[in-house]
Amino acid sequence: MADTAASSTAEAPSPQETKKAADVENNGPEEPSASLISASEIDIGSLTIDEDKNINKFLHEPEDSIIEAVTSGDTPYTSAFTFEELNLSPELLKGLYVEMKFEKPSKIQAISLPMILNPPYKDLIAQAHNGSGKTTCFTLGMLSRVDPKLKAPQAFCICPTRELAIQNVDVLRKMGKHTGITSECAIRSDGSNRNNIYNRPPITAQVVIGTPGTILKWMSCKKLSVSFVKILVFDEADHMLLEEGFKDDSLRIMKDIQRRSSHCQVLLFSATFDDIVKNFISKIVKGDHIRLFVKKEELSLDSVKQYKVNVPDELSKVMVIKDRIFEFGERLGQAIIFVRTRNSATTLHQSLTDLGYDCTTIQGGLSEEDRDKIVKEFKDGLTQVLISTDLLARGFDQQQVNLVINYDLPVKHDRSEPNCEVYLHRIGRAGRFGRKGAVFNLLCGDADVTIMSKIEDHFGMEVTEVPNWRDEDGFKAALGSAGLL
DNA sequence: AAAAAAT
Numbered sequence: 315m316a317d318t319a320a321s322s323t324a325e326a327p328s329p330q331e332t333k334k335a336a337d338v339e340n341n342g343p344e345e346p347s348a349s350l351i352s353a354s355e356i357d358i359g360s361l362t363i364d365e366d367k368n369i370n371k372f373l374h375e376p377e378d379s380i381i382e383a384v385t386s387g388d389t390p391y392t393s394a395f396t397f398e399e400l401n402l403s404p405e406l407l408k409g410l411y412v413e414m415k416f417e418k419p420s421k422i423q424a425i426s427l428p429m430i431l432n433p434p435y436k437d438l439i440a441q442a443h444n445g446s447g448k449t450t451c452f453t454l455g456m457l458s459r460v461d462p463k464l465k466a467p468q469a470f471c472i473c474p475t476r477e478l479a480i481q482n483v484d485v486l487r488k489m490g491k492h493t494g495i496t497s498e499c500a501i502r503s504d505g506s507n508r509n510n511i512y513n514r515p516p517i518t519a520q521v522v523i524g525t526p527g528t529i530l531k532w533m534s535c536k537k538l539s540v541s542f543v544k545i546l547v548f549d550e551a552d553h554m555l556l557e558e559g560f561k562d563d564s565l566r567i568m569k570d571i572q573r574r575s576s577h578c579q580v581l582l583f584s585a586t587f588d589d590i591v592k593n594f595i596s597k598i599v600k601g602d603h604i605r606l607f608v609k610k611e612e613l614s615l616d617s618v619k620q621y622k623v624n625v626p627d628e629l630s631k632v633m634v635i636k637d638r639i640f641e642f643g644e645r646l647g648q649a650i651i652f653v654r655t656r657n658s659a660t661t662l663h664q665s666l667t668d669l670g671y672d673c674t675t676i677q678g679g680l681s682e683e684d685r686d687k688i689v690k691e692f693k694d695g696l697t698q699v700l701i702s703t704d705l706l707a708r709g710f711d712q713q714q715v716n717l718v719i720n721y722d723l724p725v726k727h728d729r730s731e732p733n734c735e736v737y738l739h740r741i742g743r744a745g746r747f748g749r750k751g752a753v754f755n756l757l758c759g760d761a762d763v764t765i766m767s768k769i770e771d772h773f774g775m776e777v778t779e780v781p782n783w784r785d786e787d788g789f790k791a792a793l794g795s796a797g798l799l
Numbered sequence: 800a801a802a803a804a805a806t
Contacts, residue, residue, distance in 0.1 A: 474804085475804085476804085502804075525805085526804065526805090528804080530805090559802095559804065560804075655801065704803075727800095729800075736802095
């Protein structure tokens with residue numbers, strides 16, 4: 315199957331246009347604007363997959379799409395059914411067709427690209443399913459809005475991890491191969507003198523993609539100009555704007571750009587925006603903007619089968635992974651096993667290695683060099699099983715991954731509540747672009763059972779239970795039903 | 800009894 319991002323399905327309901335009055339409050343004395351905010355909130359719940367036929371139709375049947383037009387304020391936009399309709403440069407179209415091997419815009423692309431690429435360049439908050447092509451949306455946005463003649467940073471993309479920044483730079487360079495647009499990855503360097511920002515000339519790359527700390531550092535030492543920035547992207551925006559440690563940096567970058575550069579378009583992309591973030595974001599993005607949201611009940615991917623299995627202890631977790639899931643693994647592609655802590659990653663790695671099972675591990679405690687190497691080996695297909703903390707929970711795109719194992723369930727800090735957003739991001743590592751996949755949740759104890767059921771409630775779905783962890787047939791049935799046997 | 804970025 316070609317790596318095709320295509321358009322939408324027929325049975326889905328039309329996106330509803332709802333115009334909302336300002337739900338943004340005046341931010342205080344220093345922000346006297348209070349101008350009426352007009353924001354269109356567009357429900358793209360129709361992005362859901364056709365349940366009866368159980369196939370991801372919108373990837374293959376672009377001509378059936380019923381999304382025709384959505385409007386924001388007084389500006390009408392028409393969805394794009396082909397990339398040609400978007401007035402992209404021939405060089406960029408060549409990148410899409412030849413380098414990326416795309417054929418048609420996916421649903422989120424069809425809806426959002428006309429809004430991103432055309433005046434008046436409104437700010438956009440866009441939610442879409444995992445693996446549905448959000449990266450292409452903002453990458454095209456950055457590439458097509460950059461003035462090739464101006465050798466200065468004009469587009470920023472802020473990402474939560476160095477891995478995601480590297481991945482996004484790779485996509486941008488591939489997609490923009492024929493455009494001549496230059497890019498720079500702003501992530502913590504290896505510490506060598508040559509790469510030290512103080513020893514480098516000012517950045518002239520037209521697109522800068524990186525992590526917030528490094529971008530801020532480059533800005534504060536005056537090596538990274540924001541004067542010409544006209545498009546600012548936050549990948550995994552809910553995370554970047556809510557998490558302590560990210561939030562302040564993200565807002566500082568945004569404010570600095572808005573102070574020095576006029577009319578900077580802000581794009582916020584993620585598969586998850588909980589209500590807290592939604593409310594917070596409307597205070598950040600002021601003025602006329604567009605919001606595209608998906609109902610949480612429709613977010614989980616039907617192409618990825620989810621399972622849960624009760625196990626008595628840690629040893630049985632390892633045995634389930636090795637003797638039940640991997641044992642029948644001829645059709646398995648690559649697998650990611652998520653753990654809660656760095657320490658858990660290390661011990662699980664030890665267990666699997668002791669049992670003679672090859673795997674690699676990535677977590678934030680490793681050196682930059684090791685992290686880059688582990689990810690490269692996995693992306694090159696040299697390793698099959700990767701143990702990871704939530705470092706890789708978001709955005710990591712490796713199409714050969716069709717198995718995700720939650721060795722530890724994703725929980726919030728106090729561990730009594732599930733982290734539903736992280737759950738959704740984790741399972742989204744399997745089933746990229748509508749591919750098949752399986753997720754196994756290993757539940758150990760009553761607390762895990764409770765957390766699992768809260769996750770099921772949150773997304774309004776039921777996760778199939780594998781009745782007995784010792785029973786091989788249960789796992790064979792599960793893997794078979796997920797298409798991995 | 801946390802992961803992430805970076806100082």
